[in-house]
Amino acid sequence: MCGIAGLIWKGGVTSDIGSEMTQMLQALKHRGPDSTGFALYGKPDDDVHILRFKVAEQEEMRTGFDIHRQVIERKAAVDTRLEELGAEIIKKDDATEYAFRYLFKFGGDLKRLIDFIEDLDGVEILSVGKGLELIKDLGDATVVSDQYGLKGFKGTHAIGHTRMATESDVDIRSAHPYWAYPFNDVSVVHNGQLTNYWTMRRDLERRGHRFMSNCDSELIAVYIADRIDRGDQLEDAMRLSIDVIDGVFTYLVATADQLGMAKDVMGAKPMVLYESDEFVGLASEEVAIRSIFPREIDTWDPYQGEVKVWAA
Amino acid sequence: MGSINTSHDMGLHEEQLAGRTQQRFFSASEEENYTYPWSYEVDFDKTAEFDAADMEITDINNKIRALMKSGHGTITVQNPRAKHSLGVGILNRLNLNFEGSLGYFGCGLIDGANVHISGRVGWSCAENMMAGKVVIEKNAGSLFGAAIRGGDLVCKGQAGARVGIDQKGGTIIVGDSVGAFTGFMMQRGRMIILGDAGDNLGDSMYDGTIYVGGKIASLGVDCVETDMTDLDKRYLEGKLSQYGMAAPNGVENMIKLTSGKQLWNYDNLEPSEKKLVL
Numbered sequence: 001m002c003g004i005a006g007l008i009w010k011g012g013v014t015s016d017i018g019s020e021m022t023q024m025l026q027a028l029k030h031r032g033p034d035s036t037g038f039a040l041y042g043k044p045d046d047d048v049h050i051l052r053f054k055v056a057e058q059e060e061m062r063t064g065f066d067i068h069r070q071v072i073e074r075k076a077a078v079d080t081r082l083e084e085l086g087a088e089i090i091k092k093d094d095a096t097e098y099a100f101r102y103l104f105k106f107g108g109d110l111k112r113l114i115d116f117i118e119d120l121d122g123v124e125i126l127s128v129g130k131g132l133e134l135i136k137d138l139g140d141a142t143v144v145s146d147q148y149g150l151k152g153f154k155g156t157h158a159i160g161h162t163r164m165a166t167e168s169d170v171d172i173r174s175a176h177p178y179w180a181y182p183f184n185d186v187s188v189v190h191n192g193q194l195t196n197y198w199t200m201r202r203d204l205e206r207r208g209h210r211f212m213s214n215c216d217s218e219l220i221a222v223y224i225a226d227r228i229d230r231g232d233q234l235e236d237a238m239r240l241s242i243d244v245i246d247g248v249f250t251y252l253v254a255t256a257d258q259l260g261m262a263k264d265v266m267g268a269k270p271m272v273l274y275e276s277d278e279f280v281g282l283a284s285e286e287v288a289i290r291s292i293f294p295r296e297i298d299t300w301d302p303y304q305g306e307v308k309v310w311a312a
Numbered sequence: 313m314g315s316i317n318t319s320h321d322m323g324l325h326e327e328q329l330a331g332r333t334q335q336r337f338f339s340a341s342e343e344e345n346y347t348y349p350w351s352y353e354v355d356f357d358k359t360a361e362f363d364a365a366d367m368e369i370t371d372i373n374n375k376i377r378a379l380m381k382s383g384h385g386t387i388t389v390q391n392p393r394a395k396h397s398l399g400v401g402i403l404n405r406l407n408l409n410f411e412g413s414l415g416y417f418g419c420g421l422i423d424g425a426n427v428h429i430s431g432r433v434g435w436s437c438a439e440n441m442m443a444g445k446v447v448i449e450k451n452a453g454s455l456f457g458a459a460i461r462g463g464d465l466v467c468k469g470q471a472g473a474r475v476g477i478d479q480k481g482g483t484i485i486v487g488d489s490v491g492a493f494t495g496f497m498m499q500r501g502r503m504i505i506l507g508d509a510g511d512n513l514g515d516s517m518y519d520g521t522i523y524v525g526g527k528i529a530s531l532g533v534d535c536v537e538t539d540m541t542d543l544d545k546r547y548l549e550g551k552l553s554q555y556g557m558a559a560p561n562g563v564e565n566m567i568k569l570t571s572g573k574q575l576w577n578y579d580n581l582e583p584s585e586k587k588l589v590l
Binding site: 265266267268270272285286287289290294296298299300301303304 | 391413415451474
């Protein structure tokens with residue numbers, strides 16, 4: 001089933017989007033309790049990149065003794081490789097024993113740097129961006145939000161996902177949101193099933209795109225990344241995706257300063273939209289929007305085949 | 313009463329249903345069809361209201377039942393806050409008001425209640441309603457009135473995709489546009505759409521009638537346009553005026569759609585079945 005949610009404050013207004021997205025996703029817990037993910041967009045700093053990565057799955061941490069030594073080694077190897085290519089690490093935060101948040105300055109080829117780090121065994125980059133911070137882990141929204149200290153996160157927009165695993169495993173690599181590797185600040189959440197996944201995946205892999213999981217939703221992130229790489233605007237890429245991607249889907253995409261939604265031509269998956277002069281909220285169910293706006297509000301369901309994009 | 317083909321006698325079906333219809337009507341004398349021995353005796357003048365803001369779904373539905381049991385015939389629920397499955401399974405006479413919006417499956421499986429919702433409703437509102445009236449002031453989600461068998465279901469705003477899918481009776485009225493696959497596999501009843509309709513309207517419908525006031529994106533398989541009769545116009549004017557609604561371009565300019573019945577193959581055997589017979 002899966003639940004997805006998105007919010008954007010217009011006109012560059014910042015708010016405690018960490019708490020807001022936690023509340024929205026907690027209200028959607030019944031749509032999928034397996035894992036929860038957040039893509040939060042803070043105010044970007046032009047010089048500094050934010051890197052979110054993990055060096056092990058949560059499940060691995062419970063099996064055996066070696067892994068606790070390995071995560072330290074893997075993290076040290078990431079540090080070495082960052083420095084080897086000339087990235088200047090400004091700050092290192094341990095979000096958990098196996099997931100980290102780095103701030104770094106880098107003027108070179110970002111894709112090469114990312115590929116070089118991900119080449120390490122067990123290392124997966126969750127996101128790289130100037131505003132984007134991508135957090136995902138097992139458990140419901142409150143568990144993940146508390147684990148990673150997301151309450152109080154100031155930002156302009158966010159997307160989030162509560163997952164009911166159907167097509168792939170319950171682990172962090174199959175959890176949403178997906179970062180559109182290797183593009184700064186692009187992330188995707190999806191509710192649905194894609195039926196031409198393998199055909200499209202093989203095509204995209206031949207173009208040199210990387211897939212970290214067997215989760216069909218990752219395809220949307222990679223597809224959007226591919227279209228942006230070829231020079232498409234976000235909205236055009238999304239419109240095209242409705243014709244090209246087969247299956248049932250409603251998905252949300254966020255970039256450094258935009259939030260977009262797209263719905264398949266069958267209108268098979270739900271999406272409720274609330275829009276006011278200062279705020280746009282989207283969710284699989286209205287209860288999620290009501291969790292931050294308890295008062296009476298006017299909402300509607302976008303129709304099949306619709307694409308909408310809002311700017312922060 | 314007692315006439316079996318009441319609606320046929322009124323002339324509502326003469327143009328299409330030449331001898332082959334799925335319409336079957338209960339006789340009013342079959343009293344057991346209309347009786348719930350466990351229903352509550354309620355007094356419409358005895359009113360009650362409560363705030364559902366901090367209540368769980370089950371508690372809200374139980375509270376409505378408890379109030380009916382104590383004879384309350386008019387119940388107002390404040391702050392439903394888009395919770396799911398509210399007001400379901402009410403098999404009783406009752407005036408029920410929701411001051412706010414409902415989530416998914418609102419007022420499903422009801423028989424006889426008279427419901428007013430001041431906000432919007434999510435997916436599958438009034439699914440399988442048997443009789444009664446549900447009026448929604450704002451928008452509705454997809455699967456609005458799925459498989460309803462009777463009563464009036466009215467949405468004054470727009471509704472999502474698959475409105476009245478598998479409709480088996482009753483009337484669905486939507487004040488604005490509807491999404492794709494509206495009236496999919498409709499079997500009986502009437503649907504009045506005052507706005508535009510999405511793709512595949514009335515796809516594979518068996519029977520029943522759809523009236524559309526706006527533009528139609530495309531018709532589904534075996535859904536055909538037919539002539540509006542004076543009776544249709546009188547019916548539409550009467551029905552819409554009951555709810556204070558009107559067709560934007562007048563009822564005479566509405567489009568009437570029914571089943572072409574080209575997909576009706578009940579008399580023919582499948583090729584594999586023919587082999588067995590021979």
